[in-house]
Amino acid sequence: MHRYYYGLDAVRFFSACAVCVFHLGFYAWAAEYSSMERIFAHAATFDLLTPIAWMGWIGVQIFFVISGFVIANSANGATPFAFLRSRLLRLWPAAWICATITLLIRMAWGEDFGSQLDGLWYRSLLLWPKGEWIDGVYWSLAIEIVFYGLVFLLLLTRNFRRLPAMAWVMTLVSIAFITMSWLDTSGLAAQGPWFHALAAQAELLPLRHGVYFAVGIWLWMLSNKSFSGIHWIGLCLAAIFGLAEIELRAWEMQTVEAPASSGQLLFAPALVWLLAVAVIAACTQRPDRFAPRTETGKTRLKLIGKITYPLYLVHSIVGAATMAWLIASGIPPYLAFAIAMALVIGIAALIALYGEALAARPLKALLDAAGNAGARLKPLGLLFRKADAIPVKAS
Numbered sequence: 001m002h003r004y005y006y007g008l009d010a011v012r013f014f015s016a017c018a019v020c021v022f023h024l025g026f027y028a029w030a031a032e033y034s035s036m037e038r039i040f041a042h043a044a045t046f047d048l049l050t051p052i053a054w055m056g057w058i059g060v061q062i063f064f065v066i067s068g069f070v071i072a073n074s075a076n077g078a079t080p081f082a083f084l085r086s087r088l089l090r091l092w093p094a095a096w097i098c099a100t101i102t103l104l105i106r107m108a109w110g111e112d113f114g115s116q117l118d119g120l121w122y123r124s125l126l127l128w129p130k131g132e133w134i135d136g137v138y139w140s141l142a143i144e145i146v147f148y149g150l151v152f153l154l155l156l157t158r159n160f161r162r163l164p165a166m167a168w169v170m171t172l173v174s175i176a177f178i179t180m181s182w183l184d185t186s187g188l189a190a191q192g193p194w195f196h197a198l199a200a201q202a203e204l205l206p207l208r209h210g211v212y213f214a215v216g217i218w219l220w221m222l223s224n225k226s227f228s229g230i231h232w233i234g235l236c237l238a239a240i241f242g243l244a245e246i247e248l249r250a251w252e253m254q255t256v257e258a259p260a261s262s263g264q265l266l267f268a269p270a271l272v273w274l275l276a277v278a279v280i281a282a283c284t285q286r287p288d289r290f291a292p293r294t295e296t297g298k299t300r301l302k303l304i305g306k307i308t309y310p311l312y313l314v315h316s317i318v319g320a321a322t323m324a325w326l327i328a329s330g331i332p333p334y335l336a337f338a339i340a341m342a343l344v345i346g347i348a349a350l351i352a353l354y355g356e357a358l359a360a361r362p363l364k365a366l367l368d369a370a371g372n373a374g375a376r377l378k379p380l381g382l383l384f385r386k387a388d389a390i391p392v393k394a395s
Contacts, residue, residue, distance in 0.1 A: 002073055006298060007283025007290030008066055009305025011276060015059035015066070016308040016315075018272075019137075022056025024319040024340055025049040030260035035136055036320040039109050043324045044333035045260075054253065054261035055269040060140050061212050061246060062276045063312075067144055068216020069223075069284065071151055072163060077389035080155040080382065081374065085367050087148050090309070091127055091141070093359035097351050098313035099124035102134045105321045129204055135317050139203045146206055147213050155387040163390060164231065167217040170210035171238045177207040178245050185248065208245055214238040215277065223284040225393035239277065246270045303352065310356070311348035319344045 026049065028040040046053065075083050103113075103121045111117050117134075124134040129142040154160045181199070183189040202208045218235035221227045250269050254262040283290035292298045319340040326336035374380040 002076070003287060004302075005069075005073075005284050005287050005290075006292060006301050007287065008070065008280065009301045009308075010290075011062065011279055011283070012066060012308040013304045015062040015276070016311045018056040018059035018062075019312060020056070020315045020319065020341060020344060021049070021053045022059070023137075023316045024323065024344075025053035025337055026056070026261070027258065028316075028320045028323070030054075030258040035106075036316050039105075039317060040320040040324050043327040044336075046333065046337060048334070049337075050261065051264060054258070054264050055250070055272065057249070057253070058246065058269040058272050058276075061209070061242065061273055062280075063140065064143070064209055064212030065216045065219070065277055065280060067147065068167075068213035069220045069280065070216070071148065071213075072217050072220040075151050075155060075387075076160065076392065077386065078155060079384050079386050080152055081371055081384050083148075083152060083155055084383075085371065088367065089360055089364060091145075092363060093356045094310045094313060094351060095127055095141075096125055096359050097355045098310055099134045101314055101347070102317045105317050106134070109321065131203075135313070137312060137316055142204050143206055143209055146204065150206075156382055158385070158387050160387045161390055163217060164221065164234075167214040167238075168234055170206055171214040171234055171241070173207060174210040174214070174245070175237065175241045177202070178211075178241050178248065181208070181248060182244065185251070211238040211242045211245065215242060216280075219277075219281055219284060221390070222281070223287075224390070226390050239274075243270045243274065246273055303349070306352040306356075307345070307348045310351040311345060314347055314351070315344040318347065 023036060025046045027034060028036040029042060029045050030050075031037060074086065078086075099121055102124075103117065106117060107113060113121075120132055120134045122128075123131065124138055127138070127141055127145060129145050131139060131142065133139070150166060151160075151163075154162060154166065177198075180189075180191055180195060184191040184195065198207070206213060215235065215238045218227070218231055218238065221231060222235070246269050247266060250266045254264065254266070292301055322340040322343055323333070323336045326339060327333055331339070371384075375384045
């Protein structure tokens with residue numbers, strides 16, 4: 001039985017809200033050529049929110065750390081099929097609902113289903129790793145899915161005990177990529193065409209963001225007392241270069257992507273990420289201290305955690321459209337922002353409470369039928385053989 005870490009649900013929700021504030025309070029008006037900008041159409045600016053909102057993208061880097069921890073915890077000792085089934089049931093139902101809502105909003109704003117929009121919707125329904133998608137926020141799911149694929153391979157080959165080695169590889173690859181990115185950006189050592197071709201795949205392969213998953217894996221190992229001295233070096237290196245990647249992202253945001261954020265504190269996103277990682281470490285080292293005392297409290301905190309995924313998928317286009325419509329109707333911009341935030345959280349809660357279960361029912365039946373049939377076929381035996389596990393010691 002895998003331990004449930006209630007504190008992570010609160011960090012998840014904070015991260016999702018940070019991304020929402022970033023997109024609705026800053027990116028919708030400050031970034032050119034985004035899907036939100038086309039819908040929001042410069043209806044207003046939110047200058048007062050900029051010092052906080054501009055760095056809300058840091059929620060994604062926090063998500064990646066949580067994912068590294070949670071996936072290591074849930075995959076330990078699982079069969080490959082059980083792991084695959086759990087990931088599909090977690091990712092697909094909400095994506096089907098949220099992608100369809102986003103499609104309808106974009107069509108309501110005048111886009112034609114048959115002119116590229118249909119392809120974006122199909123790719124989003126399938127969670128196809130290579131974009132473009134119905135909404136730009138799906139880019140991070142591509143990186144998640146590649147990470148899941150690496151863990152699946154460890155389970156399939158009964159090499160889950162090599163998870164620390166995978167964390168090392170992800171860390172070292174990211175260190176090399178981030179270092180070359182810094183050298184290229186600063187002009188100290190311009191990289192050749194091969195590097196820029198590779199960088200174009202950085203939102204598919206865990207090149208730039210692998211360090212965050214590695215931090216999550218190291219923290220999981222620390223929490224179950226399977227941590228050794230060499231792992232401290234890995235954790236520290238991954239964290240240091242995670243901070244370097246965040247600084248690079250902040251610089252890109254201020255100079256290229258959204259110059260309206262120029263002049264804001266470059267180190268602020270890194271500080272937020274570092275504090276979030278400290279909270280993750282604290283609530284996973286002492287999980288009982290961060291768990292609600294009542295069953296009602298535990299249920300509510302689990303729901304907050306469950307809301308985060310549909311909230312992340314649905315907030316940007318729905319929120320931008322809501323704000324644009326409200327402002328055009330005469331509602332003050334900051335009130336429109338607050339209403340849009342409340343609306344997308346409410347929609348995400350409805351999806352988490354009712355929509356996902358309804359959408360998951362036929363998928364669950366299909367996967368269970370496939371599992372029952374596959375378990376009887378010898379060639380598929382690897383999928384149903386319990387993998388090795390990393391010993392977990394009580395906290």
